Amino acid sequence: MFDCDVLVIGGGIVGLSTAYALTRAAPGTRVTVLEKEHAPARHQTGRNSGVIHSGIYYRPGSLKARFAVEGAAEMVKFCAEWGIPHEVTGKLVVATSRDELPRLHALVQRGRENGIPVRELGPAQISEYEPRVRGLAAIHVGTTGICDYTAVAQQLAEASGASILYGAEVTVIDRRPWGVAVRTADGRILRARVLVNCAGLHCDRIARLAGDD
Numbered sequence: 001m002f003d004c005d006v007l008v009i010g011g012g013i014v015g016l017s018t019a020y021a022l023t024r025a026a027p028g029t030r031v032t033v034l035e036k037e038h039a040p041a042r043h044q045t046g047r048n049s050g051v052i053h054s055g056i057y058y059r060p061g062s063l064k065a066r067f068a069v070e071g072a073a074e075m076v077k078f079c080a081e082w083g084i085p086h087e088v089t090g091k092l093v094v095a096t097s098r099d100e101l102p103r104l105h106a107l108v109q110r111g112r113e114n115g116i117p118v119r120e121l122g123p124a125q126i127s128e129y130e131p132r133v134r135g136l137a138a139i140h141v142g143t144t145g146i147c148d149y150t151a152v153a154q155q156l157a158e159a160s161g162a163s164i165l166y167g168a169e170v171t172v173i174d175r176r177p178w179g180v181a182v183r184t185a186d187g188r189i190l191r192a193r194v195l196v197n198c199a200g201l202h203c204d205r206i207a208r209l210a211g212d213d
């Protein structure tokens with residue numbers, strides 16, 4: 001009676017990497033992604049700044065720090081493996097006034113505790129990296145990069161092996177003891193054992209459709 005095992009709502013990077021991870025962790029799992037637009041990455045994923053963040057700002061020992069640091073490395077590996085445009089450029093964080101220096105030093109400490117390569121720079125070294133930048137001190141964060149997240153999303157969609165349905169806006173969610181049934185705006189009905197909500201800024205609406213507060 002099931003159309004698939006797992007239904008994922010949202011074809012941004014979170015939904016598509018969820019589909020990709022599921023099909024790798026449990027080969028044979030039938031995953032369907034429902035995306036209301038006519039292509040992947042039409043919202044936040046395809047309209048962001050394209051930065052691969054290093055994870056330097058997050059509290060050492062937190063899951064956010066761990067996932068950001070591991071995720072940055074995985075993103076570079078994924079781009080290299082699939083020939084997706086990317087570059088590990090590094091990044092400068094610059095203190096331009098004395099009152100910013102303590103915060104800059106705290107960031108050095110935090111970065112090192114998170115296992116990120118951080119180099120402290122004086123004014124002359126800053127202009128070696130960026131001739132047009134002036135500051136009292138700076139740090140160079142080695143693992144920050146840039147990539148094309150729309151291309152990443154397209155590749156995740158392809159490599160996941162999931163069935164991706166575009167133009168499929170979920171409007172009704174019916175929770176049942178056996179799983180879940182959803183209806184789309186154009187009248188399609190799909191049944192699955194499990195639903196994963198990856199609807200980005202609309203995830204609260206999806207949660208409400210599913211009866212959650």
Ligand SMILES: Cc1cc2nc3c(=O)[nH]c(=O)nc-3n(C[C@H](O)[C@H](O)[C@H](O)COP(=O)(O)OP(=O)(O)OC[C@H]3O[C@@H](n4cnc5c(N)ncnc54)[C@H](O)[C@@H]3O)c2cc1C
Nearest residue numbers: 010012013014036043044045048049050051170199200202
């Ligand atoms: C301006 C800006 C700059 C950013 N810069 C960076 C950066 O440089 N580096 C970085 O790592 N992060 C950056 N981010 C954050 C990053 O872009 C987001 O965290 C990420 O894209 C979120 O992905 P997502 O899949 O959750 O959401 P989205 O990409 O928004 O995907 C959600 C999808 O769900 C779909 N959807 C919603 N409702 C339904 C429904 N009812 N039925 C079917 N489909 C539905 C939407 O159409 C959408 O495609 C930035 C964010 C913004 C806003």
